Amino acid sequence: MRGLKTLILEKKSFGQATTASSSHMIHGGLRYLMYDRLTTQITCWDSGNILQIAQKNLIRLPIIWPVYQGHAHGIETVETLLESYDQFQPMKGGLRHLRLSKEETLSLIPGLRAEGLIGAVSFDEWWVNPVELVKKNLESARRYGAQIEEGRGLDEFILKDRRIIGLKSNGEEIHAKILINAAGPWIDEVAGLADIRIPLRLQKGTHLVYQEKLIPFGLLLQTMDQRYIFVIPSPQGTLIGPTDIATDEKPGEIKTSQEEIQYLLKTALHYLPSLPVQYDSTVVGARPILAQKGNEKLLSRGFEVLDHEKRDNLAGLITIGGGKMSDFRLMAEETANLACVKLGIKNPCRTSLETLDGEALSPSSFKRPSSILQGFLKTRPHLREAHAFSHLAFAFLKHLAHSHPKGPEFKSYYSV
Numbered sequence: 323m324r325g326l327k328t329l330i331l332e333k334k335s336f337g338q339a340t341t342a343s344s345s346h347m348i349h350g351g352l353r354y355l356m357y358d359r360l361t362t363q364i365t366c367w368d369s370g371n372i373l374q375i376a377q378k379n380l381i382r383l384p385i386i387w388p389v390y391q392g393h394a395h396g397i398e399t400v401e402t403l404l405e406s407y408d409q410f411q412p413m414k415g416g417l418r419h420l421r422l423s424k425e426e427t428l429s430l431i432p433g434l435r436a437e438g439l440i441g442a443v444s445f446d447e448w449w450v451n452p453v454e455l456v457k458k459n460l461e462s463a464r465r466y467g468a469q470i471e472e473g474r475g476l477d478e479f480i481l482k483d484r485r486i487i488g489l490k491s492n493g494e495e496i497h498a499k500i501l502i503n504a505a506g507p508w509i510d511e512v513a514g515l516a517d518i519r520i521p522l523r524l525q526k527g528t529h530l531v532y533q534e535k536l537i538p539f540g541l542l543l544q545t546m547d548q549r550y551i552f553v554i555p556s557p558q559g560t561l562i563g564p565t566d567i568a569t570d571e572k573p574g575e576i577k578t579s580q581e582e583i584q585y586l587l588k589t590a591l592h593y594l595p596s597l598p599v600q601y602d603s604t605v606v607g608a609r610p611i612l613a614q615k616g617n618e619k620l621l622s623r624g625f626e627v628l629d630h631e632k633r634d635n636l637a638g639l640i641t642i643g644g645g646k647m648s649d650f651r652l653m654a655e656e657t658a659n660l661a662c663v664k665l666g667i668k669n670p671c672r673t674s675l676e677t678l679d680g681e682a683l684s685p686s687s688f689k690r691p692s693s694i695l696q697g698f699l700k701t702r703p704h705l706r707e708a709h710a711f712s713h714l715a716f717a718f719l720k721h722l723a724h725s726h727p728k729g730p731e732f733k734s735y736y737s738v
């Protein structure tokens with residue numbers, strides 16, 4: 323779209339690696355509100371752009387978060403988090419949350435455990451078939467002249483002094499002014515071919531897959547170890563998961579363990595006792611999270627464009643690392659911006675001004691969240707947490723101060 327001559331190489335099958343193993347949601351990252359608020363805000367903003375460019379591929383997914391007696395923080399705190407999320411929802415075409423009584427919750431999710439249920443809070447995200455979304459992006463790239471090849475990857479870099487001038491693939495030499503390493507959890511392996519390292523913290527995630535749509539709306543369920551898993555119904559069936567486990571397995575060799583299966587089944591059966599124990603398959607992938615200071619809990623899910631010329635004194639190579647499917651467009655924009663600066667190309671990004679089918683769009687009325695604050699908080703996990711916490715504390719006070727009008731009827735509200 324910026325007038326470059328482009329070649330895209332995929333070693334195996336497009337979209338079939340981490341992307342296919344995701345939870346299939348274009349979402350803002352509700353839980354990052356607790357320790358990395360700006361990432362939630364940026365992701366909500368770009369999810370809004372994705373909604374515009376791929377509207378036909380997205381389906382609104384209302385999600386119910388049931389709260390039971392003994393919940394670690396209580397329903398008022400849960401609702402506070404959703405109130406905080408409400409501020410960002412308009413950016414991605416989302417709706418304000420609803421507070422649901424016990425009876426309303428049970429009538430919406432037949433079979434949900436009634437014992438100990440206090441009520442629920444709802445919010446909404448977008449469901450997408452991720453492989454289809456990749457396909458639509460490739461079709462758009464192809465229309466702009468990109469050459470796209472599947473089943474062949476980068477085997478070696480061609481180096482001249484401290485500059486990469488091309489690559490070898492299946493024995494063929496291909497020369498290029500700039501190479502972009504966008505290999506998800508394989509970015510370190512790819513960089514290793516040029517003797518540089520990109521430390522990653524791979525977090526493995528498994529889902530159970532049912533071919534049948536088991537419940538009418540999404541569910542967010544608290545696990546025994548105070549984590550959360552989703553039950554996600556869609557036209558393709560139902561996903562239950564994911565797990566989130568640090569792994570040192572290689573990205574291509576990651577496997578679901580029996581413990582993960584038992585963990586997911588045990589949690590789901592606790593809330594949905596009549597759920598079939600026999601699932602159809604499992605799917606697993608690894609979140610390609612950039613290594614960073616701080617403990618596991620505070621890992622930022624933000625992304626970074628790595629300029630290897632500055633970082634490693636190796637010209638001609640850029641890596642895009644971290645991030646998620648829900649900000650793929652912004653990740654591509656910022657990566658292409660750097661490539662264009664290096665190539666002296668001034669054409670601005672237009673990927674938010676045209677749908678993936680090529681129809682023109684008006685610019686978003688929402689401003690991109692501050693990149694200055696983003697840069698500042700990137701390397702300061704405790705300030706990120708303090709930033710998130712101060713907003714939540716304020717939202718909690720606001721929540722306690724006002725009364726809660728009952729929301730409109732759930733099904734008409736979400737148009738389902």
Ligand SMILES: Cc1cc2nc3c(=O)[nH]c(=O)nc-3n(C[C@H](O)[C@H](O)[C@H](O)COP(=O)(O)OP(=O)(O)OC[C@H]3O[C@@H](n4cnc5c(N)ncnc54)[C@H](O)[C@@H]3O)c2cc1C
Nearest residue numbers: 333339340341344345347475476506527564609646647648
């Ligand atoms: C369990 C789980 C749930 C998730 N849920 C969500 C969600 O609901 N929403 C969301 O926004 N994000 C989610 N994520 C994150 C999201 O899935 C990833 O950030 C995203 O899919 C990464 O896409 P990618 O293209 O970078 O990586 P991948 O999809 O892994 O693609 C990388 C590709 O690079 C190719 N490759 C590797 N080496 C080479 C080489 N040498 N030459 C050429 N090609 C090569 C691979 O074959 C692969 O196809 C989830 C992640 C996990 C693990």
